[in-house]
Amino acid sequence: MADDKLLITELVLTAHLYNQSDKLGVDDLPQKIRKHYWNEKEKTVKRPIYVTEGDIRTIYGLENVKNSTKTLPFLEFEEFGSQIKLTVFDLAAKWLSKHPGGVDEINGNPVLASFFENYDSLPVSYEKAKSSNTPKESGREWIMSLIKSIETEKGSEEMLKLAHIVAPEDIKQNLKDLVLTKEQENEIEKITKAIQYRDYLKRIGLREIGKLLFVGPPGTGKTSIARALSGKLGIPIVEVRLSQIADQYLGETAKNIDRVFELAKRLNPCILFIDEFDFVAKARATDEHAALKRAVNTLLKAIDEISLVEHGVLLIGATNHPTILDHAAWRRFDEIVDFTLPDKDMRKKILDIVLREIEGSFNTEEIAAKTEGYSGSDLRLIVREAVLNGLITERTVLTQDDLLRGITEFNKRIPLKTKDETA
Template identity: 50%
Template sequence: MTGPALDVIELMLTARVYNEDTDRDPGDLPPSYRRAFWRTAATADSDADAENSTPEDASGAGDRRAPGSIQRPLTVTDTRISEATGIAHPWDTVSELLFTQREEFTGELSFSDVEMAEQWYLKRTDADRLMTNPTLAGYFESDVENVDYEAARSMNRPIHADRVWIDSLLEQVFDEEDEEMLDLVEVRAPQEMEMTLDDLVLTTDQEAEIQKIVKAIEHREYLAEIGLREIGKLLLVGPPGTGKTSVARALAHGLELPFVEVKLSMITSQYLGETAKNVDKAFEVAKRLAPCIFFMDEFDFVAKTRSSDEHAAIKRAVNTLLKSIDEVSLIRDDVLLIGATNHPDQLDAAAWRRFDEIVNFPKPDSPMRADILRVITRKMDIENFDPVELADKTEGLTGSDLRLVLREAVLNALTEERTTLTQNDLLTAVEGFEERDNLKNMDMINGDADALIAGSGAPNGGHDHDHVHDHSSNGD
């Protein structure tokens, strides 16, 4: 059974059990509850209850405690219930229940009869619901069949993956002078990743490398015990659009890890000032957010800089970067480091040796293209859909390119007020993509510029719709 009253009573029961059982920590609270009860540093410092909080009330991250936390007692008010459940007027949903009461001045909701509240809840809940709430799963484990606290806890999203936790740590790491770092580092919570591993078509080798990394993360303590610490630094190599960035982001989603992304070419920005200092700061962010994935795009920039006449400050920043890569560790720091490059031929030995695993991302062959087409059309209605035929006609296209082909077919159909596509729509879109790609690759210096002038006979009237790499379905 579901309903607003059940949602409200569940939150109230959760808060009561959590307050009384000091063995419970924020990892036992559903993520939506954690967001509602999160306190900033300013609130915590001024709150009289702050002095009663325990270490478990913070993140569980030891010395890396954030400037915000979840502290006992959890006070259930209309505002917090609304934030956690989306219910606009919580008290209205439970005011007629004999075991509930509300303090008018503070808006705090509580039970006048706890036993009656528990019995009411048990008659309306089930095992599936309890398994999404470790606090109540532990409390009612012996009362409801198929409820297991440890399993519920393992399935609950860890607090280090919460946006509020990430933002609190970033506030601690950054000050007003570090605003320029926003150009260098982008941090995303795992639930903000649209891509999952199920949305990707991977080669056997790629799947094997991902599985090794997953196992390394699961068994970090064992690897540390046996002294195997040089592990967890991947370099993804391959042409644009083959899925390097998508795989890194999907890993963050699947492993429920914050995703810290750095575009290395940004360290040459005139706005970044002391570039070496900013590189250090980027690694500091990753270590403070650990466990996390630290993704460095455009890694070939390192080799370009080392072999060029770039400014000495930029070269110092690159040397700092290489040193920082040496010093970061999955086993010691809980940071999975992933680099990506479209130009592996430009990397020198010093760059290659920083990584313990190299994962190749070639352009997909015909069977892979067919599989990619099946994945990216899952939600589309297509008459006479034949992915094999399309795959045979898209030699050389990447997953990102195929996504653009599908986008063009959909838009063309919408201009005819159709949401059902045909195989011919897709074949026509393939031809259009090839024409645009040919325009993009024209040699402008050798007299082909006239072909881009409207009326010159160029396809599409001479308009060049340059294809941009999509960040989905095997795109970069």
């Protein structure tokens, strides 16, 4: 654990180095510090940054800052304004490099690492510090800044209403908690690299990348993977449901689609997740609404025009019904990723993950064998039944019987469920 003196010195030195060098950018500041000094209007941390007692209390939750400061010979506490000033830089640098835990802090702080990399042969790497530092796009404050500046424009209200925007730091889904097929893992790997090497792809003119279509039955993890990807890549996700865009005013639908794509471009780099893609096919099948057909054409055109390499938007479409999409819709995507119902081995792994935090002894192999045709989401519901049944008899430690009973209760509800899905 970093002690008070270490954190205070880290912040004061970071501020000093950041203020001095315009080679350092806002992404070089550690997330905590960046968040605290973030300027919403300018979408950055403006120079110079000053350090006060209050800043340290907010960033690190420290009390008695004044006393700690007074024991450090290279800092001065200014009573007026409670500012903490650096008096002798060299002394502070030396102190930090020798203090227990100092090198660890430096390696987690690109601003410091850029200086200490060439200092006294300390084991410090700027590259490593930078790659482990969370980029600004991960933060809630980044999204808020962008939204604030979009809000000042005409027509923006409609645009923002259509989409659900989530910052990576608020994403709850984690790839580690999802059981993926080899194919799915490969796709994630490829897309991660593509984003990392976006400039290279642009240079060689390779543009046919960054449009994925997730296809598979409900509850197989399509939404979860899209969100987890946003967390992994550290870029926001803009979620839209096609039915929602269409249902309000038919005449506005085409315009709404343009708005959503415009929003995604403004928020770049980001993921644009278009759920319920089967809506496209449904719309084409109806004879009634010319407006709806126009909207579908607008959508397909917008998909054609958006690009990961150019605009920094990774497009992910999701559909539950593969059969009803036509060729014109399919060919717009570079990769089709299959989400099948999990096989026995995957079911066991999903159960193990869902039961991880639940006390009791279970044979998940047996449950997996008895749940052929169940989706990941069905398995979660079975466990939920088991947990609730336990609670009825005041038990938080579950047994295999609870799970088996969970299956029975779940099965009772299946007719209801299928009715819901086709509605």
